[in-house]
Amino acid sequence: MLYIQTFFCIFLFSSSVYAGVTLAEEYEKDGLPPVNHQVAFLKEQLEKDIQKFNESEADQRDVEIPYTSREEAEGIMGYPLPKGIKFGKMNALQQTLQVGGVTLHPKELEFYKYTLGIMLLNFKNFFPGTQRPRRHGGAVNFEWPKTLQDLFRSVEPHLLDEFARLVPFSAYSNTGWIYGNCIDKMRSEIKHYKGLDTKTTEEAEPIIDEEFKRIFSYKYFGFEDESAREKYLTSRPFGFLSEKEIQEIYSSAFDLLNLSQENDTFVFFGNTPYWFGRAFESILKENPDHKRHVISFPFSGSPNRGRGKLPLNIDDCTTPERLEYLIGFLKKRGLSSDNPCLEKGKIYFVDNIGSGSGPAFVIEEFIRSYQEKKKSIPDISLITMGDLKSYLEENSIPGKKDKRPKEIYKGEGKVYFPSIAETHYTIDFFELGMTSAPASLDNVEGCERFYPSYNASRWNSEYAFLHELEPPTYMRNFTISFDGHIKKLIEADKGNSL
Numbered sequence: 001m002l003y004i005q006t007f008f009c010i011f012l013f014s015s016s017v018y019a020g021v022t023l024a025e026e027y028e029k030d031g032l033p034p035v036n037h038q039v040a041f042l043k044e045q046l047e048k049d050i051q052k053f054n055e056s057e058a059d060q061r062d063v064e065i066p067y068t069s070r071e072e073a074e075g076i077m078g079y080p081l082p083k084g085i086k087f088g089k090m091n092a093l094q095q096t097l098q099v100g101g102v103t104l105h106p107k108e109l110e111f112y113k114y115t116l117g118i119m120l121l122n123f124k125n126f127f128p129g130t131q132r133p134r135r136h137g138g139a140v141n142f143e144w145p146k147t148l149q150d151l152f153r154s155v156e157p158h159l160l161d162e163f164a165r166l167v168p169f170s171a172y173s174n175t176g177w178i179y180g181n182c183i184d185k186m187r188s189e190i191k192h193y194k195g196l197d198t199k200t201t202e203e204a205e206p207i208i209d210e211e212f213k214r215i216f217s218y219k220y221f222g223f224e225d226e227s228a229r230e231k232y233l234t235s236r237p238f239g240f241l242s243e244k245e246i247q248e249i250y251s252s253a254f255d256l257l258n259l260s261q262e263n264d265t266f267v268f269f270g271n272t273p274y275w276f277g278r279a280f281e282s283i284l285k286e287n288p289d290h291k292r293h294v295i296s297f298p299f300s301g302s303p304n305r306g307r308g309k310l311p312l313n314i315d316d317c318t319t320p321e322r323l324e325y326l327i328g329f330l331k332k333r334g335l336s337s338d339n340p341c342l343e344k345g346k347i348y349f350v351d352n353i354g355s356g357s358g359p360a361f362v363i364e365e366f367i368r369s370y371q372e373k374k375k376s377i378p379d380i381s382l383i384t385m386g387d388l389k390s391y392l393e394e395n396s397i398p399g400k401k402d403k404r405p406k407e408i409y410k411g412e413g414k415v416y417f418p419s420i421a422e423t424h425y426t427i428d429f430f431e432l433g434m435t436s437a438p439a440s441l442d443n444v445e446g447c448e449r450f451y452p453s454y455n456a457s458r459w460n461s462e463y464a465f466l467h468e469l470e471p472p473t474y475m476r477n478f479t480i481s482f483d484g485h486i487k488k489l490i491e492a493d494k495g496n497s498l
Contacts, residue, residue, distance in 0.1 A: 020346070020379035021367060022414075022426045031371045032364060032424055038304050038317035042068065043076050045314055050077075053085055067314045067457045072321070088462065104159075111447040111472040112163050115155050116182060117172055118148060119164075123186060126215050127193045144220075150238050153229075154474035157221040161212070186212075229477070238481035239474070240444055241275070245437040246482065250489045252385070252432050253280040256348070257290060259383075259430065263345035265293040267335065269359050270300065271451040272352045272441045273385060275482060282486045286494075293341055295334050298467065301455035302357040305418070307404070315455040322459040327365060329459070335362070337369040346379040348430075352438040353384035353415075355404035360417035364424060381428040382415055385438040388431060447472060 027033065046065070053063040063085050065073065070087040074080055104112060125142050144152070164182040169175075172182070179185040190211045191197055196204040223229040237243045253276065256266060268277030277296050284292055301316040330336060349359045359382060370377045391405040407419045415429040446453070452466045471479070 020381070020428060021377050023367075024423050024425060027424060032368050035318060035323060035365075036304050037319050037323070038312065039076060039319050041312060042314070042317050042319070046073055046077060050081065050085070053082055067317075069460065069462055072319070072460070075321075076319075104163075105470050105472070107447070107452075107469050107472045107475070111474050112155060112160065113167070113171070114445060114447045115151055116160065116164055116167065118151060119160075120172055120182060120185065122148070123189050124193060126220070146236075147240065150477070151474065152221050153223065153232060154472070154477050155221050157216040157218060160221060161216040233477055233481045234484055237485055239478040240440050240448055241437065241482070242440075243485070245440055246279075246485045247489065248434055248437045249276050249279050250283075250486060252276070252434050252437075253283050255432055256280055256350070256383070257283065257287070257292070260292060260348065261345060262291050263293070263341070265295065265342055265345060265347045267347065267349045268294070268296045269349050269351040269362070270298065271444075271449045272438065273350045274450045275441060276350065276385060276437075278482070279486050282483070282490065286490055293334075293345075297330070297333050297335060297362075298451035298454045299358050299362065300453045302355060303361040303456050305355075305357050307355060307357070313455070315457040318456045318459075322456050323365070325461070326456075326459045327369075330362070330365075335366060337366070337373055337375055342378055343376075346381060348381050348383050350383045350385070352386055352442055353382065353388060353405070356382070356408050356415060356417065360408075363427070364417065367425060381430060383430045383432060385432050385434045385441075387433045388429075447474060448478075450475060 023032070046068070049063055049065050056063070065085060065087050068076075068087060070081065070085075073087060125144065161183075164186065167182050169179040169182050169185045170177065179188065187208055190208050191199075191204060194207060194211065196207060199207075218224045223232065232238075237246055241249075257280075260266070266277065266280065268274060268280075274296060277294060280292075281294050284290065284294070301313065303316050303318050304312065305316070306312045327336075331338065334341070336342075349363060351359055353359070363380060363382075366380070367377055388405040388409045389411055391403075392409070392411050407421070408415045408417060409429065410416075410420065413429055414426045416423045416426050418424060450471070452469070454463075454466065458466065
């Protein structure tokens with residue numbers, strides 16, 4: 001059995017003095033207040049967009065409403081809406097590729113588009129002899145950063161070539177009218193970097209074609225075979241986490257084990273803590289005597305609230321129908337008062353907390369379901385991967401100026417939801433104090449997310465497919481690398497315990 005680490009921050013063991021969920025006095029008997037749905041806010045925005053459509057010329061009517069479906073919009077407005085309005089997030093790029101004969105899964109499509117953009121931005125660096133200036137003078141030959149190497153290794157060169165020939169350059173630049181597609185832009189760049197501007201078309205074309213063969217090749221992109229992939233993925237950490245950050249995730253996963261007891265449940269809430277939860281599950285598999293339940297749940301946004309001083313995001317508006325769908329989805333994932341496992345131990349929600357508005361909303365609905373069924377509310381706590389104490393002081397360090405934590409936290413081991421000023425309930429709060437990994441897990445590109453964005457505007461059956469999508473090759477490569485490094489750390493700990 002894997003040796004269980006015993007080092008741990010003392011403040012985490014102070015949980016015995018806390019009482020789990022504490023409802024504000026006015027809500028103990030009559031229950032929590034109803035959800036402040038933002039149907040009126042949605043209706044106001046719909047009215048503006050419909051007016052824009054009606055006032056535009058018949059041949060220039062190009063109004064898209066991405067934050068709702070036609071069915072939902074007509075239900076809010078109470079009448080049929082013009083057929084010319086486009087609802088939902090229309091993916092014209094996907095349609096273009098299908099017409100051209102290139103079919104990619106939605107997540108893979110997103111990744112190829114992002115990679116092509118990075119390629120266009122750094123195109124000059126594909127030519128030998130490219131140099132970059134040193135900070136203190138002179139120049140050094142260019143080398144691709146590791147993060148971009150990992151990115152490029154996750155696309156097939158021939159597919160990227162076909163993709164670039166179909167995608168209009170206007171998808172990346174407002175000067176797209178000059179070029180028909182991204183390949184046309186690259187041809188122009190090759191002529192410049194190879195000094196072919198004075199050559200005739202007959203002289204330049206063969207040289208340009210050879211450059212394309214050199215660039216769109218296994219020298220930069222993909223892997224020639226599986227053995228090359230395995231060697232690359234096992235030689236060093238892949239993607240947006242460093243070896244030090246993986247070690248931090250692994251060590252902090254033991255903190256969760258030491259904090260909890262048998263039959264406790266951990267809810268890894270949203271995209272940010274997903275890999276933390278995955279490492280925790282790997283440790284649990286090596287320790288079958290330490291039984292814990294793990295739920296990983298996709299979530300995005302700040303329901304019915306703006307982030308900090310920002311106004312409410314139209315994608316974060318809830319409606320009764322959206323909430324009903326979310327509750328059904330929570331139930332499918334096991335986050336329901338109908339799940340008997342949740343009554344056997346404590347429940348810990350894990351996230352990297354800023355305003356805490358996402359967990360606050362879901363936990364409140366969770367508490368409400370127990371109240372409505374006249375059941376005892378479980379002992380619920382919140383764990384942040386980082387810390388909030390540093391935010392309570394005036395801190396001049398960049399990134400520490402966020403005022404949102406002060407709205408929910410006073411520093412005594414509890415959080416007040418949805419805010420200190422308007423408290424519905426308080427729960428115990430623990431800070432793991434991770435220093436580097438949370439920021440790297442938080443600040444990823446869309447194509448680097450394990451879970452797709454799942455704001456309130458997507459709480460309906462039209463977006464159910466999001467949770468069944470195949471991951472892009474980049475994420476499959478990242479998974480192989482991450483799991484491999486966690487396994488190495490586990491094996492090393494086994495050896496040390498002998």
